[in-house]
Amino acid sequence: MKIPEVPTIAISSSSNSPGITLTLESTGILLGILVSASLLGTMAVQLITKMNRISSSIAQIEEVMKEHARDAEKIRQIEKTLDLHIQEYVNRKDVIQMVLGQLDQKINHKFKRLNIREYEENTQEE
Template sequence: MNNTASTIAVSPPNSPGITLTLESTGVFLGILVSVSALAGVAIRIISKMNSISASISQIELALKEQANNAEKIRDLDKRFDLHIQEYVNRKDVVQMVMGQLDQKINHKFKRLLFYTRDIQRFLQRDTTFNIREYEENTQEE
């Protein structure tokens, strides 16, 4: 005789370990893909931040150099202004000296002209000296 016994599926007693099923493997792989995607995005963000930081550093250096150049330009501008003022002062002095020389020459010329006229008058009055006529452009004082 055949002994038939019916058995009901019973889960084995709780064993220490992880039971992998298709669903848990899918969830685990989904988590890994999401984490790797997030890591990629984080790496891109960090690289962009580093690029921006490097650009800011370059801009800061350029601004410092520009400030130094601006200070040099300001110094050169002040020196240039001093040279211009010195030139104007020298030009004024030279013009003043030239004017004084011109006045002295005119004064001496007029005195010489008056002395010459006095001599001409004396010679005409006391001798038979004949004076040639010429055109004058000077004015008597």
């Protein structure tokens, strides 16, 4: 059985001189390795770019969440203040109703006394 010859690109004529012998097969393998490495490098760069975008998005989301937390705290403080104002309004309303009730009682009492005096004066004249 005869071994097929492998095509060569460059052949050194002297066997003693140092050098690299390239064949089409070794050149194809080398080019395949370089293309694969280039592809892997490109994919790595794309992956790193996507990871950086995701990281940036997460940082922005965290900042927005912190802002919302601050807003929520402000809303709680405003609600507490509103509750205090509402309670103050209810207390003032109760006091005013009590004072008006007392005033109404005094006015009614004065009218009753006035009616009694008029009645007594009218009955004494007769």
